[in-house]
Amino acid sequence: MNRTLHRIGAAFAEAGVTGRLHAVDIDSGTEVDAGADHPVVTASVHKLCLLVALHQQAAAGRLDLTEQVEVPPADRTAGPTGLAAMLDPVRMSLRDAAYLMTAVSDNAAADLLLARTGIDGVNEATARLGLTRTRAVHTFRSLFAGIREDAGPAAARALADPQVIARLRALDPARSNRSTPRDMTRLLGAVWRDEACTPEHGAAIRRLLGLQVWPHRMASGFPFDDVHVAGKTGSLPTVRNEVGVIEYPDGGRYAVAVFTRAANPAATLPAADAVIGTTARIAVDALRAYSTGSMPDRPVRRTTGAGPGV
Structure with missing residues (x-):
């Protein structure tokens, strides 16, 4: 196993997660594949797919992003952020709902x-x-x-039980919203x-992804004022994900997708969050080193075709 993939695997193991990663230079197609x-x-990473669909339909004239909608409190999907956490009636545009969905992962929006x-x-x-x-x-x-149905009468308390976690349909890619790191x-x-x-x-989609408020996953691997990280997180019991694009001041831009499952069912696992940034940084550093010819073990390869991973 080459050095970069070994470092990524070791980082996942140290954080107590299994992880899948794909990183690609958006312009050259050079990639790092760790279970892509x-x-x-x-x-909630699937909200990116919804955001793209929304803007495709707006571009085709099938909906107006400035349309105002009424959102009564009794008819909102539950969640800890945005509309889902508000108590009073709300009137807003579709594009502002898209902002809440993307920036704070609002389920109701x-x-x-x-x-x-x-x-x-x-x-x-x-x-x-x-x-x-x-x-x-x-x-x-x-x-x-x-999730509530599968957890049974004990509800949220049951999600600390590995046997309950194992039966959640939401955690089975065959029965839930799904993708692969390469597709993302x-x-x-x-x-x-x-x-x-x-x-x-x-440009509107990129703006919204750049407004995401969570700094504890992918962005944590790039603590530089001149490096821009735009992305979308996703979380479920034992699941911590993020996909995003890292842009450097020299013009380099890299798409990265990291999907993890933790062995520990605890809701708060800082190491499991941080390893998304750690592994993204390892992968992007490898891509940047490869582009300058300074990579000693060639842990990346160049793809061909119309786009990354084709």
């Missing part, structure tokens, strides 16, 4: 938008981009209802190259 084609549960695009619309958007292993199968309301970096590459949407809508 392994099926994974996306959790996501389901509001999903009601407009439709699950089929999200799957059509990803299929159009060649993401053959990416599929949405349920709303976020349904996702969490399934391909999607990010398409957004950054304005292949997923028109340039106007691509």
Whole structure:
């Protein structure tokens, strides 16, 4: 095993997680593959697919992102952020709901938008981009209802039990919203190259991903004022994910997708969060070293075709 993949594997092991990673230079197609084609549960990372579908439909004139919608408190998907945590009636535009869905991973905002695009619309958007292993199968309301049903009468307390965790359908890629790390970096590459949407809508998507508030995962690996990280997290019991793009001041831009499962069911595991940033940094450093010819063991390879991972 080459040095870079060994370092990534060792970092995952030290953090107590199993991990899958794909990183790609958006412009050259050079990649680091650490389980890039392994099926994974996306959790809230799938909101990126919804965001792309929303903007594709807006570009086609099928919806107006400035349309105002009423969001009564009694009809919101549960969650700890955004609309889901608010107590009073809200009136806002679709594009502001997209901001909440992306920046703070608001489940209520996501389901509001999903009601407009439709699950089929999200799957059509990803299929159009060649993401053959990416599929949405349920709303976020349904996702969490399934977790409650599978957990049984003990509800949230049962999620500390490994036997309960093992039976959660939400954690099975065959029965939940799913993708692969390679599909997700391909999607990010398409957004950054304005292949997923028109340039106007691509810029809007990139702006929202750059407004994500969580610094404890991928961004933690790049603590520099002149390096920009834009991404989307995803979390479920034992699952911690993030996909994003890291942009350097010299023009280098790298799409990275990291999906992890922890052995420990605790909700708070700082090491499991931080390893997403650690492994992303290892991968990006390897890509940057390769591009300058300073990489001693060639742990990366150059892909061919229309986009990263093709």
